[in-house]
Amino acid sequence: MKRLTRLALAIAAAASIAACGSNDHEFEQGSIVTFGGDTHFGENYVESAEVSDGERLSDADRYTGGFDHLRPLLSRADYSIVNLETPLSEQTRDRLRGKDYLHFTDSAKAIPALKAAGIDAVGLANNHSMDQGASGLENTLGALDGSGLDHFGMGRDLDEASAPLIKTIERPGGGSVTLAVFAQFEFRDNYLANWPFYATADQPGAAPLDVARFTRQVDALRQQHEDLFVVAFPHWGSNYAWASDEQDRLGRQLVDAGADMVIGHHSHGTQEIARYKDRWILFGIGNLLFNSRGRFADYDRAQPYGLVAELSFAKEGGPAVRLHPFLSDNLKTGFKPRPASEEEAAALMRTIRYRDKSTSFDAKLVRDRDGRSAIQLTPLSWTNWW
Template sequence: MIGTRVRKALAALTAVVAGVGLTGCGTDAAGPGPVWHGGTPAPAGAATATPGAAAEVRLTFAGDVHFTGRTRRLLDDPQTAFGSIASALRDADLTLVNLETAVTDRGTPEPKTYHFRAPKTAFAALRAAGVDAVSIANNHILDYGRQGLSDTLDAAAEADYPVFGAGRDADAAYAPWLTTVRGLRIAVLGMSQVHDLAGSWRATDTRSGVAMAFDPARATAAVRAARKQADLVIVFMHWGIEGNSCPSAEMKTFAGTLSGSGADIVVGTHAHTLLADGWLGPTYVHYGLGNFLWYGTSHSTDSGVLNLVVRGRTVVDSQFVPATVSGSGQPVPATGAGRQRILDKLATAQRCTGLAARRDG
């Protein structure tokens, strides 16, 4: 993505000019930046690497985001909607989250318990925070039916904002978002493994919807096709058992399928609690990033930002920066005992992942 860091710097400057007096944050609006162990930033004005070259690229991921309830009013000022955590999002070369909402004011609510929707300013808030693209392969993107999905796609196009994981037909839903960062060609796919309404929400050749993991032939074909187009393949999954910090057998099986099909990085959301990470052969897997910008109570307020440094297809460093979802719904970097508690929780959760602590191969 040529010019990404420059764009993020401009977004950060805009936020400072707008003023960052944020609920639930300290006086240090910028917050602590991530400490990288192994990543070396390119000097200012450095030449772009050739495609596939071994330039280090910084990737950042975070969990579920929506603008409903207490987080809806954060869009009154989209430039500061994410609060102090935005500095950690802007620091990366490429930042991705899961947008857990339809962007619409139309449509009919689907037969389900929770319904999330947001105005078009959601995309302005994401861009201002340094989020480069979002997965919409989740169990809320069709909360207001196919009208809501169509409006979301139209709003994203109007904002010139990349979304992936759902589309107007199966080809669009399973298509990767393609970008180039420092000469590294990156393909990002989004898929859902949530069972609720999966049959009626899945994209088909003649119907809009979500890219579902329940069509393994199409899912693996999508990863293999992306593999031919990119140096690095990322799959952003929506999966897991709500409140459970251990991956299910279904998740583990599909992670293996993705790895075998050529995925280099698999990152997940949905469980409303943090899961852990590790290696599945040459593939880096993080099973669940929890809630991030969240409207109300849930299984856990533990959150955070996942930072990866990649060189070519290889993750050469990983770091999780703990955060807590505050009373405003904004994630705030955790410090002291709270930070250590989250890190200890992740260390315990790692034991049930079945993942190796180190890369194989």
């Protein structure tokens, strides 16, 4: 019976998504904050035996060309935030040993490319931020300080690493909202056992996903800011997979702890979407620009799309949410993520909507101001189904 009910809802959702092609001007009149997923220029993957000569990118393609279709979306926002999944450091002597896929990058090339793409802030709490050890952390923070890019989620101790990004977003017509974004990397037993990865009171590292600490931080912020919107920005789950039960549990705990929205990343593909206590949980928004070959062909259930999430803050209240799907399978796009077609966007949302962990939301297909297909999220309305 449950399966039949979900099938009926999925069919209704498909009709709802496919039937709508309007342009919502009210959304675009708000102040826009944009979130992008996993971002890495992929220098380390050049050394892989799997990479063919045709996949060895020039500097122009590696650092700028891949943003060609993403740049208009990121740069038009009032503020854009991404998960930067690499140290801003060359390889160091104290890089981690025994860990696969050690990331590094040339900060002199990466930082201008990020800024030229319209990115304003980078979250650094993820499973690659400490790949080059404590020296890589110092190189990263040194490169970012004074660069014009805001950064959060990594630090010389726990207080610095776990401090949220705080940004004042002006509302149209007057007033403002204080945006607080917390970058968090879930605890993993092998990381705890093998490497000094997580920040502690006397150790540099990435900000851990600690719900109790997050609760205290949010409570303190709400004492200081009347109009506060809190985003939890966790790095969690598994590569090329749907959301896990642990992500589901942690997502709800983060909302219970005070998150107004949860925007997750790490899977490299799109994951489920849930509405819980009138709050959005985007379990995984996939890649933004990630210059590896990818393994979508090996994991046929993984959705080869990334989502750029736009939050539109109007005169009051929480934001409207619009998702822009991009095909991020580099072997199909030539390492240049491209916007999903209307048919691809509708098919992706139908797939997500039918998953068990996708709950209590509706969606409609719209055209953004530049004519691209986008998915606007709305709370589930039972009147829409019958």
